[in-house]
Amino acid sequence: MTKSRLAMGPILFHWDENHKKDFYAKVADEIDIDTVHVGEVVCAKRMPFFDKYLPDIIERLQAAGKEVVLSTLALVMSEREIAQLREIAQMPDLLIEANDVSAFGLLSGRPHMIGPYINTYNESTLEYFASKGARRISLPWELPMSSIAALGHARKSTEIEVQVFGRVPLAISARCYSARAHGLHKDGCRYVCGDAPDGMDVATLDATPFLAVNGLQTLSSHYIELSADVDHLKAAGVEVFRISPHNLDMVQIATLYRQLLDTKIDSHELRDRLHQMQSNLAFSDGFLHSLPGAALKETLGQPVE
Amino acid sequence: MELVCPAGTPASLRAAVEAGADVVYCGFRDATNARNFPGLNFSRTELAESVTFAHKHGVHVYLACNTYPKAGSEDIWHKAVDDAVAIGVDAVILADIGLLRYARDKHPDARLHLSVQASASNEEAIRFYHREFGVRRVVLPRVLSLEEIRMLNRRIGVETEVFAFGGMCVMAEGRCSLSSYATGESPNMNGVCSPASYVHYEERGDTTVSRLGDFTINIYGSDEKVGYPTLCKGRFSAMGKAGYLFEEPTSLDVTAILPELADAGVTALKIEGRQRGKAYISQVVGAFRASLDRIASGQNGQAGIRGNLTSLSEGQTDTTGAYRRSWQ
Numbered sequence: 001m002t003k004s005r006l007a008m009g010p011i012l013f014h015w016d017e018n019h020k021k022d023f024y025a026k027v028a029d030e031i032d033i034d035t036v037h038v039g040e041v042v043c044a045k046r047m048p049f050f051d052k053y054l055p056d057i058i059e060r061l062q063a064a065g066k067e068v069v070l071s072t073l074a075l076v077m078s079e080r081e082i083a084q085l086r087e088i089a090q091m092p093d094l095l096i097e098a099n100d101v102s103a104f105g106l107l108s109g110r111p112h113m114i115g116p117y118i119n120t121y122n123e124s125t126l127e128y129f130a131s132k133g134a135r136r137i138s139l140p141w142e143l144p145m146s147s148i149a150a151l152g153h154a155r156k157s158t159e160i161e162v163q164v165f166g167r168v169p170l171a172i173s174a175r176c177y178s179a180r181a182h183g184l185h186k187d188g189c190r191y192v193c194g195d196a197p198d199g200m201d202v203a204t205l206d207a208t209p210f211l212a213v214n215g216l217q218t219l220s221s222h223y224i225e226l227s228a229d230v231d232h233l234k235a236a237g238v239e240v241f242r243i244s245p246h247n248l249d250m251v252q253i254a255t256l257y258r259q260l261l262d263t264k265i266d267s268h269e270l271r272d273r274l275h276q277m278q279s280n281l282a283f284s285d286g287f288l289h290s291l292p293g294a295a296l297k298e299t300l301g302q303p304v305e
Numbered sequence: 306m307e308l309v310c311p312a313g314t315p316a317s318l319r320a321a322v323e324a325g326a327d328v329v330y331c332g333f334r335d336a337t338n339a340r341n342f343p344g345l346n347f348s349r350t351e352l353a354e355s356v357t358f359a360h361k362h363g364v365h366v367y368l369a370c371n372t373y374p375k376a377g378s379e380d381i382w383h384k385a386v387d388d389a390v391a392i393g394v395d396a397v398i399l400a401d402i403g404l405l406r407y408a409r410d411k412h413p414d415a416r417l418h419l420s421v422q423a424s425a426s427n428e429e430a431i432r433f434y435h436r437e438f439g440v441r442r443v444v445l446p447r448v449l450s451l452e453e454i455r456m457l458n459r460r461i462g463v464e465t466e467v468f469a470f471g472g473m474c475v476m477a478e479g480r481c482s483l484s485s486y487a488t489g490e491s492p493n494m495n496g497v498c499s500p501a502s503y504v505h506y507e508e509r510g511d512t513t514v515s516r517l518g519d520f521t522i523n524i525y526g527s528d529e530k531v532g533y534p535t536l537c538k539g540r541f542s543a544m545g546k547a548g549y550l551f552e553e554p555t556s557l558d559v560t561a562i563l564p565e566l567a568d569a570g571v572t573a574l575k576i577e578g579r580q581r582g583k584a585y586i587s588q589v590v591g592a593f594r595a596s597l598d599r600i601a602s603g604q605n606g607q608a609g610i611r612g613n614l615t616s617l618s619e620g621q622t623d624t625t626g627a628y629r630r631s632w633q
Contacts, residue, residue: 074480075424075426075448075477075480076426076427076429076430077426077427077448077449077453078427078453079428079456081427082427082428082429085429100426100427100430101402101423101425101429101430101433101434102427102428102429102430102433103429104433105429105430105432105433105436106429117480119373119400119401119402119479119480119493121373121374121375121376121401121403121493121494122373122374122375122376122377122379122401122403123376123377123379123403124374124379124401124402124403124404124406124407125373125401125402125403126403127403128402128403128406129402140482140493141482142482142485142486142491142493142494143376146376146377147375147376147377150376150377151376154376168482168486170481170482170483170486171476171477171480171481171482171483171537172476172477172480173448173475173476173477173551174448174449174477174627174632174633175475175551175552175627175632175633176633177550177551180550180551181543181544181546181550185631185633186633187630187633200543200544201543202541202542202543202550203541203542203543204520204521204522204541204542205521205523205524205540205541205542205547206514206521206524207542208519208520208521210520210541211483211541213543213550218476218483218551220486286486286489287482287485287486290489291489292485292486292487292488292489292518292519293482293485293486293487293489294486294487294518294519294520295489
């Protein structure tokens with residue numbers, strides 16, 4: 001079995017430029033991590049704020065020995081967004097993550113990977129992407145273990161990646177729900193999504209935490225946490241484990257998963273340490289276990305909800 | 306514009322044919338289609354008989370095989386495509402890339418349409434499906450504005466079909482796991498959204514609570530009409546305010562913009578609702594038929610249609626959705 005690798009997903013939220021710069025500086029200098037994603041995945045309107053800093057950040061991360069992946073938009077609608085994709089497809093020597101089929105269509109013939117927003121549900125689809133040169137496929141979040149195992153079995157040289165930590169993207173829309181919650185439209189949104197660094201909390205009318213709104217994107221309220229299943233995932237052929245950035249101490253969180261992958265700590269210790277960092281985090285692992293995605297099978301000593 | 310109408314049963318298919326459909330679309334009775342509801346859809350024999358009936362009346366039949374095949378069980382989806390082609394449907398509606406490739410290789414002459422579940426929302430995505438799999442028509446996701454559709458039609462050599470009436474996803478189709486987050490069953494994997502087997506209603510004092518799995522989707526006062534708890538049409542609380550965060554309980558209705566859609570180069574109008582009864586199908590299809598015929602003869606297509614259809618809309622309100630950019 002090859003050594004398991006750890007990847008930091010793209011920042012999904014509209015953090016301000018200093019927040020993002022600090023984050024990538026820490027990732028470059030303080031984290032033992034193999035791969036780092038940069039780029040805007042959720043909303044093209046956010047791009048002008050940070051695109052100018054990307055070349056320096058990419059260079060710094062590469063100089064620190066990280067593999068850099070440029071992630072692209074999940075929902076591509078306008079001609080301008082297509083033009084941006086065409087430009088990105090010309091960038092030399094960078095692994096690009098397609099998150100919409102449009103990007104995939106433009107990336108054949110250059111280093112690329114298939115992101116989790118593209119539907120890879122079965123062997124035929126995986127084989128198709130592999131035949132077109134996809135180096136890695138990050139699987140959709142709702143896949144159960146049986147599907148992941150079947151895909152791991154079917155793959156040849158294509159690497160398989162699964163997200164093991166962070167809120168789960170559940171939906172994307174043309175409509176901006178952050179703007180709508182503030183009585184605004186997308187075209188005059190005032191970038192209110194930036195007010196919620198981990199997404200705007202959405203509860204049921206019974207006050208049960210349920211979802212988190214991040215502009216066009218809707219995420220789970222719960223944080224996926226698959227440490228208890230990492231050994232099964234490794235055995236199924238998963239080589240890359242993604243953690244998704246939050247407004248938490250990501251240096252410590254990355255370190256915990258690094259130690260877990262290297263079998264220096266176990267999942268109980270990882271979960272305990274996460275709780276010590278942030279006691280109010282609610283975890284889930286339901287998708288993997290063919291349960292409702294919000295469910296938590298591996299409670300790992302926590303009080304059962 | 307071609308009028309593409311839903312049928313969940315052979316009786317509904319006949320009703321749609323008689324009410325003036327140009328095309329009826331339907332699915333097999335299993336997880337291969339995105340309306341996998343109890344008591345709905347077609348056996349192989351029913352589809353064969355229905356295709357014969359429709360063809361006799363000059364009406365085409367499309368078969369939707371538009372969920373994402375489960376790893377390890379792809380043969381179920383392959384068989385559905387093989388059987389539909391053998392029965393002689395006029396097009397197969399697909400979403401999954403692996404399944405498109407199978408259909409293209411195995412049935413090079415079959416007409417393939419791209420399902421809305423593939424969420425092809427731009428020219429490069431549509432070009433990809435056309436180039437790689439010879440897709441002849443794309444059902445556009447309900448995220449595009451009229452202007453964006455017009456631009457697309459100018460730039461792509463593929464027919465476009467748009468949703469005209471009925472239930473409306475507010476999220477990009479085929480990219481939504483909200484239902485499986487609450488219930489474990491999703492449109493992509495199981496062909497269901499907010500499935501009825503996970504729905505319950507509770508009386509709580511003067512209020513009625515609608516729940517999906519473990520989550521409350523709405524609480525209705527005694528003066529409010531209780532609706533089905535489709536997750537994205539629920540009432541939730543954010544920033545200290547309760548409300549319809551994603552969308553009101555409303556339906557799509559494009560009757561107000563039919564001439565604009567025709568002018569934008571749209572080939573076909575699709576009516577949602579394979580889960581609906583045949584009376585509903587007759588009424589909606591009949592109203593759209595009359596309206597399209599009036600437009601074809603140069604008259605006002607909208608006259609008379611709206612009163613007919615408003616009573617059928619979910620929550621009795623309607624919207625033109627993303628077609629008007631202000632919706633976004």
